[in-house]
Amino acid sequence: MRVAYWIPIAMLALVLAVVGFRYGLIRQGITETDVITLYAQKYLRDHADSGALGAAQISDCAARPAERGHLWTWLVVTCRPEGHTDAGSFRYRINWLGGLIEYIAPGEGAPRAPQT
Structure with missing residues (x-):
């Protein structure tokens, strides 16, 4: 049939x-505030693990929307200790469900794969 x-x-x-x-x-x-807070806390752990100079604080982080070319990216959270340049910043690209797409540590040019 x-x-x-x-x-x-x-x-x-x-x-x-x-x-x-x-x-x-x-x-x-999921709200933007929840995602920014989550990755600011991850930044505190990553900063401590990396041994980077400066004292890390949650207020070191700021988020912006993704550029037009990144279809799956919702937010880019950038965390930089006070007094550091862009080379000393931690960058997290976040997807629409709050998941980590890319993580760039200070001094790295290419993004690292997220650790699960």
Whole structure:
């Protein structure tokens, strides 16, 4: 019967609807403030682990929206101890669900893969 041909398409549409609903619920509860605070706390840990000079504070971090060329990036959180230049900054690229896309440590030109 011809109805049997539509069953795989209907199942795929159902799976995609459930996944989209799930990600919608996750995204609904995330605010920019939550993401910035989370990565500012990660910056404190990364700064301590790197042995970088200066005292790290949560107020060292600032966020900006991603450039137009980065489709999957929502925010870029940049943390820099007071008195340091851009070469001494920690940079985190964040996706729309609050996940880490890229992490750039001070003095690194190329981004490192996120550690899970």
